[in-house]
Amino acid sequence: MNTASKYDRSAILGYAWTRARAAAAAAAGESVRLHIGAAMRAAWSEAKAVAAAAMVPQPAQQQQANAGLPGAGACEVCGRPLTAPVSIEAGIGPVCRSHGHARRQLSIFDNRSDYRVELAGDVICVTDLNLGGRSVTNDAEGVIRDLAEAGYDLARMPVIYRDSQRNWDELVVKDGVFAGFRHLDTARKEALRAIAKGLDVPPPEMVEQPCQQHQACAAQEEAAAPAAEPEEVEVVQYGRAVFTRGGDRITFRGQVTGGGAAGPGHVAAYRAYGDSVPVRMFQDNRSGSQRSGSCTWRLEPDTVYWISNVAMDSRRSGAVGLSTLDGGLRILGVDACEAERRRVWPLQAEAHDDAQARRREDEARRIEAERALAEERRVAREALAEMNAEAAARIKAEGQPRVADLPKLTGTAKQVAYALQIRDAVRARQPDLPELRTQRASRYWIENHRRALR
Incomplete structure (x- = not known):
């Protein structure tokens, strides 16, 4: 009895998703979610049917009879006999498959890749056609096996491939089997240039079949036409x-x-x-x-x-x-x-240089003006400090001078000398200010009215 572990769940889910999308499109753009349940049931039914058919043994007489039928074991495209089990099962040989011919879809679980093979000198170039099967990246072992069956000398000819995202990498081959991936080096990049120059040649030992005669004629006519200059x-x-x-x-x-x-x-x-x-x-x-x-x-x-x-x-x-x-x-x-x-842009560069020169000159003038203003303020501060020092010395020696109608100020000699200058400046501007007769602290005048000296 089959168990769920014997089924390819990812293939079943992918097939169900495809059926659901097709059903949604046929139903005037309905949501795929409305059809995914029925699609999953149909996918599981077909999977079970395929598994059951695979378990039914085939009599030896029936196998011999099938082998004797016309076309059995022959390529559906060119008619050449097939010997590899994978090719017999698919109904198409590796050479025709590598040239992009459509292979027969065996079932929803036939997960081979679709690709095209070209030659650039001694480099084998494989292009992933991305027709719905597995990618070349995931089917690398099968691709190398197909190339070996097609007669390519994998021991001498390196294999590069372009994936579905149009990126080129190398398929490493050791002892005739796939051994991993490798980024392209400088030598391999020459193959890309060769492809663009039109250096592709047919695979080795490709025997023309009667069903390919019309392709050969078309190729001869195309060869007779003047070829376009290849781009480098x-x-x-x-x-x-x-x-x-x-x-x-x-x-x-x-x-x-x-x-x-x-x-x-x-x-x-x-x-x-x-x-x-x-x-x-x-x-x-x-x-x-x-x-x-x-x-x-x-x-x-x-x-x-x-x-x-x-x-x-x-x-x-x-x-x-x-x-x-x-x-x-x-x-x-x-x-x-x-x-x-x-x-x-020579004229724009010249205009840019002139603008830069003007900006530098303006900046130099601004800096010079700020320096002059800073020097002027420094001299004024020093003169004021000297004046305050002299006034403080007189107050300390002679006492605070009496000003009519105004009270004496409290504080140190330096504070009083500075505050008297501030109060006189405020009095000249606002003679009726009440604080002139009420405020006695030098600290008040220094903290609140020192701007009057400016």
Whole structure:
């Protein structure tokens, strides 16, 4: 008896979700949640039926009869005989499958990937077609097995692949089997340039079949037509960032490193010498926590950029300028970026220099005026302090002078001398002020009316 542990729950859930979305679309855009229950029941029913059919033994006579039927064990596309069990079950050979021909869908649990194979020199380039099956990343063992069955020399020819997110990596092969993933190095990047130049050739030992005659004729006609001039792809790496240019198609891909501490970058495009605008991100491939992954920006030709927060390694980030002028792709430092902007906008740079000079002159004049005012106030303070000292000495020697109708002030000799000056200044301005005849403390006049001396 089958148990739930023998079923591929993720495949069942994915199939149920597909059925629910189709039912919601057919029902004039209803919510998928209204159909997910019925879709789950249908998915489990089909899963149980497939499992039950797999457990029914097939008589040897029936297997022999099936083997003798026309087309049994032959590729549905080219008609070549099939020998591998996986190819026999799918009804299509690895060569035709690698060229993007549709394979027969066996069931909802047939989880092989869909991909295309191209050659760039001695490099095998696999492109994930993303047609609904497994990704090449998750089906790497099967892809390498298909390439070995197709006759590729995996011991000599490296394999690179482009995943569903359009990123290139290498499939490592050891002893004819898949052994892991590896980032592309400089030598592997040459394969991308070769693909763009149109150096793709057919897989080895590809025998043309009658059902492919119309394809061969079309290929001959296309070869007879004048070929377009291939574009050269330029790739420049700075730290963990990669700049790519093929004609007018320019991209910048920034990596996130250090758990989100560095990268992916902030891109600004100069529209004038001193005016830059931020560039919006084209594709965000970061994880949900944004602590890993990468982001892609599409850049424009004939533009100068400044890019900050570029990941240099797992700990450091930096800033760099980029020039796409004159059909090139040049990395610029701070001084080189300044020189490039001056070359592009010479009149604006000259106006900017003149404005900077005027600002420096205005600042120098302001500083000089403030210094002169500060010196004037310092001299006044010293003169007042000297005057107060002399007055305090007279008061201490001769006593406080008598002022008609005004009381004597209390405090030390210095306080009294200072307060008398303040009270005289207040009296000259406000002769009828009541405090003139009531306030005797020197401290009152110093704390409340010393502004009268200014």
